[in-house]
Amino acid sequence: MPRYALKIEYDGGPFAGWQAQADQPSVQGALEAALARLDAGFAAGARVAAAGRTDAGVHATGQVAHADLEKDWDPFRLSEALNWHLKPAPVAVLAAAQVPQDFHARFSATGRRYTFRLISRRAPVTHERGRVWQVLQPLDLEAIRAGAAHLVGLHDFTTFRSTMCQAKSPVKSLDEIRIEALEVPHGMEYRFHLSARSFLHNQVRSIVGTLERVGAGAWPPARVAEALAARSRAACGPVCPPQGLYLTEAVYPSDPFGD
Template sequence: MPRYALKIEYDGRPFAGWQAQADQPSVQAAVETALAALDPGFADGMRIAAAGRTDAGVHATGQVAHADLTKEWDTFRLSEALNWHLKPAPVAVVSAARVPDDFHARFSAVGRRYTFRLIARRAPVTHDRGRVWQVLNPLDADAMREGAAHLLGQHDFTTFRSTMCQAQSPVKTLDAIEIEEVALPHGAEFRFHLAARSFLHNQVRSIVGTLERVGAGSWPPERVADALAAQDRSACGPVCPPQGLYLTGVDYPVEPFRE
């Protein structure tokens, strides 16, 4: 059975997350339903695997999943056919690629990239409602960058880990965290770009929520280091809501997709 990798984009608002659930809509179920419409053999209890199980309300521009089909497909035709059957769900296959049988969307990945979008202004957001986290107070980007620097490298991230996290170890290596500031009418958007081999459950949202407190002036930047060293969930700042979070890319030893 040929294996295909799918690069998937979706608006997470209508879904209870990536993972298929019996009584709630999921991105996984939407893609699997589209695949079953193309390949009747796929409908016989087969599943797809993804690089990351995003939570309810979380979006993606670069999620990767793989599927085993019963026939060979031209990859362009496969993505076009899937997008036809995905309508009207806010899910799109932006690229498809034939991959080796030992490729696994989750276990073959060597890096994941997330972006969190935060808008700071008094006026309500309109076009980006449901796609960003909005705060009313202005934020100091330099202070947030100073606080973020304490998180780079390998650490025990227990403080920034959900109590429901199922990872075997809280030790992770944060390879990069960049904070981009974009001017808006009467405010600013802050984009937090984070990269690591893998992340703990709620790690990105916990980090951004903590850094927002630094940017607002409620925390000095060095308190981020103290919170990390505490290895205590109660030392974390607020966990920000999911709607500003995007899975933007997954890295593999050999890039499966060709532009």
């Protein structure tokens, strides 16, 4: 059975997350339903595996999944057929590629990259509603960057993970937090770019929620280091909502899509 990698983009708003659930819509469920229209194995209940199990409301511009199909497909024709059958769900297959049998979307990945979008302005967002987190107060970019610097590197991130996190260890290496600021009409957009081999449950949202408090002046930057050292969920700042979070890339030793 040939194995295919799929690069997927989706709006997470209508879904209860990536993972298939019996009684709620999921991105995995939408993709598998489309595959079932094309492949007998998926019609019989085969499953796809993904690089990251995004939560309810979280978006993706570079999710990667793999699927074992019963016949050979030209990758372009496969992506076109899947996009036809995915309508009208806000899910798109950006690219497909045949990959070796030992390729695994989750376990072969050597890194993940997320972006969180935060808009600061008084007027409500309109076009970006459901795709960003909006706060009303102005933020201090340099203070945010100073707070973020305490989190880069290998740390015990107990403070910044959900109490429901199933990871065996809270120790993770956060390779990068890069924050950029872009002008929007009557406000600013802040984009938080985070890279790591893997992330804990709610780690990105916990970090961004804490750094927003730094930018708003409620926390000094040094308090981020104190919260990290506390290794206690009680020391974390507010967890920000999911709609500003995007899985932008899964990194592999060799890019399965060749781009």
